[in-house]
Amino acid sequence: MLTAEQNEELTAVEAGTPMGEVLRRYWYPVAFTRELEEFPVKRVELLGDFFALWRSPSGRYGIIPEPCPHRKASMAYGVVEGDGLRCPYHGWKFDVDGACTDQPAEKDNTNFQERVRATAGKVEELGGLVWAYVGPDPAPLLPRFDVYVMDGFRDIGWADIPCNYVQVMENAVDPHHVEHLHGRYFEFIGRHEGFTAPASFGKKHQRIGFDAFQWGIIKRRVLAGASEDNDDWKVGHPLVFPYNMRVGGGGIHQMQIRVPINRTTTRFMLYTVHAPEGYEPVAQQTVPDYEIPVFDERGHHVVDYVEGQDIMAWVTQGPITDRTTEHLGRSDIGVAMLRKMFRQQMAAVAKGEDPLGTIREPHERIDLPCEKDKFHAGGAQFALDFCAMGSTRYSPAIETIRQVHLSAADRVAADHEAGRTSFLPAGGIGTATLAPDTSAQVDSGRIPR
Amino acid sequence: MTRPPSTPPDGSAGARIDRRFAADVEAHRRDAPRFCPACARDLGLATEFWEGDERRFYCWCATCGWTGEITTTGETARGHEPQD
Ligand code: FES
Ligand SMILES: [Fe+2]
Ligand SMILES: [Zn+2]
Numbered sequence: 001m002l003t004a005e006q007n008e009e010l011t012a013v014e015a016g017t018p019m020g021e022v023l024r025r026y027w028y029p030v031a032f033t034r035e036l037e038e039f040p041v042k043r044v045e046l047l048g049d050f051f052a053l054w055r056s057p058s059g060r061y062g063i064i065p066e067p068c069p070h071r072k073a074s075m076a077y078g079v080v081e082g083d084g085l086r087c088p089y090h091g092w093k094f095d096v097d098g099a100c101t102d103q104p105a106e107k108d109n110t111n112f113q114e115r116v117r118a119t120a121g122k123v124e125e126l127g128g129l130v131w132a133y134v135g136p137d138p139a140p141l142l143p144r145f146d147v148y149v150m151d152g153f154r155d156i157g158w159a160d161i162p163c164n165y166v167q168v169m170e171n172a173v174d175p176h177h178v179e180h181l182h183g184r185y186f187e188f189i190g191r192h193e194g195f196t197a198p199a200s201f202g203k204k205h206q207r208i209g210f211d212a213f214q215w216g217i218i219k220r221r222v223l224a225g226a227s228e229d230n231d232d233w234k235v236g237h238p239l240v241f242p243y244n245m246r247v248g249g250g251g252i253h254q255m256q257i258r259v260p261i262n263r264t265t266t267r268f269m270l271y272t273v274h275a276p277e278g279y280e281p282v283a284q285q286t287v288p289d290y291e292i293p294v295f296d297e298r299g300h301h302v303v304d305y306v307e308g309q310d311i312m313a314w315v316t317q318g319p320i321t322d323r324t325t326e327h328l329g330r331s332d333i334g335v336a337m338l339r340k341m342f343r344q345q346m347a348a349v350a351k352g353e354d355p356l357g358t359i360r361e362p363h364e365r366i367d368l369p370c371e372k373d374k375f376h377a378g379g380a381q382f383a384l385d386f387c388a389m390g391s392t393r394y395s396p397a398i399e400t401i402r403q404v405h406l407s408a409a410d411r412v413a414a415d416h417e418a419g420r421t422s423f424l425p426a427g428g429i430g431t432a433t434l435a436p437d438t439s440a441q442v443d444s445g446r447i448p449r
Numbered sequence: 450m451t452r453p454p455s456t457p458p459d460g461s462a463g464a465r466i467d468r469r470f471a472a473d474v475e476a477h478r479r480d481a482p483r484f485c486p487a488c489a490r491d492l493g494l495a496t497e498f499w500e501g502d503e504r505r506f507y508c509w510c511a512t513c514g515w516t517g518e519i520t521t522t523g524e525t526a527r528g529h530e531p532q533d
Contacts, residue, residue: 112499
């Protein structure tokens with residue numbers, strides 16, 4: 001449980017709040033690259049503020065707050081001219097640094113122009129996404145996490161979901177939910193709707209553990225029939241602070257992105273790279289993006305796929321879940337650990353320090369730990385279940401993706417026969433992140449059940 | 450699916466102020482003329498606008514009908530450049 005004041009503080013995203021100031025120290029995806037190629041201006045809502053994002057014909061990007069400093073018309077309806085953006089109403093023009101470079105109806109006066117500077121953020125393109133930083137200078141570098149730069153076939157599913165992002169993040173440190181929400185509940189829905197739920201999701205948790213690390217929190221689990229030698233424990237996978245989770249297995253690498261759009265809307269994105277051992281590169285002009293269903297026509301949650309089940313749980317907790325009347329148990333220690341991490345970063349930023357995961361050194365790729373053998377289900381089987389039972393079923397590229405996994409499996413078999421090593425795309429840490437016979441920082445120990 | 454509407458402003462004063470220009474809000478509050486130079490009653494309206502380097506207040510008195518522009522000058526009252 002938390003007090004109402006603590007819950008308010010934890011869930012805030014607005015500028016001037018302690019948590020809002022922490023969130024403004026990170027880069028966020030705000031558009032698909034193809035969107036601005038199709039039309040060069042986009043209205044963006046991020047952290048409770050609105051912005052105009054644009055791409056110039058020469059390929060430069062800019063982002064400024066939506067209201068024009070003149071009389072507040074929307075710059076998101078602006079005209080792209082050169083590298084700048086001109087207001088549709090009276091034609092004031094701003095460059096990518098936010099400087100006002102033209103006030104057509106006024107006498108030339110640089111003092112007036114300086115007074116009406118439009119605070120500008122930074123924008124970069126990476127991995128088929130357009131990323132923005134709207135916090136204070138100096139901006140940190142955009143982290144080049146493995147999924148955004150590695151070889152593989154990519155697609156991006158997304159949905160805007162009506163709840164605060166913190167409850168989505170709390171799910172990322174909640175291993176037990178899998179055996180219920182994606183196990184028992186999936187099986188129940190399958191029984192009534194006539195399909196078979198994937199068996200590996202229902203395996204019982206026998207131990208959970210969490211380790212704070214450079215990028216967030218590594219989550220570990222031991223499932224029935226497995227031990228601390230399995231990837232689910234010794235490798236684990238991380239919550240990437242403050243708004244991502246890196247998951248995968250069986251040749252799939254995924255970042256689950258949860259962008260706080262405003263206090264009660266979260267842009268949920270599944271950035272997926274299919275890169276199995278034996279992968280034969282497939283050319284991609286653009287990365288396909290597709291909306292995944294949240295509600296059906298009756299207004300009920302769509303719960304016959306994995307992420308739809310997660311969304312149902314997050315949204316039904318309420319727009320901002322009431323943490324004053326929750327009842328956490330021992331199995332929720334990961335949630336408690338995450339709240340502490342949020343609070344620590346508020347303190348760090350208040351002291352003028354960089355929060356967790358700020359990167360200022362140029363880098364090629366940041367590899368994140370992620371188990372290869374997920375739920376010890378067998379690689380190909382996990383990948384095919386993932387495609388059939390998860391959000392990938394809605395991908396316009398679903399057939400290509402199945403082919404990627406099937407042909408890679410054939411290729412590995414052929415390589416094996418010929419005594420060759422199969423190609424493995426580089427990305428992800430698949431080796432142990434915890435020494436044998438050590439406990440995690442926060443560890444349930446063996447759960448008697 | 451049905452799109453959730455974006456959140457309406459929370460109704461607090463801070464939510465509606467464009468935070469980039471908070472200093473201008475303060476300066477206006479501090480410097481806008483309050484009383485009519487003609488009849489010394491409360492001034493009805495003073496709209497601030499900027500012209501070149503100058504801040505001007507276009508004023509109207511609701512009591513006596515006086516209308517005029519008041520310009521902040523700082524320490525020095527600036528005269529006109531000598532003509533020709
Ligand atoms: S409102 Fe933008 S130029 Fe007038
Ligand atoms: Fe889940
Ligand atoms: Zn008067």
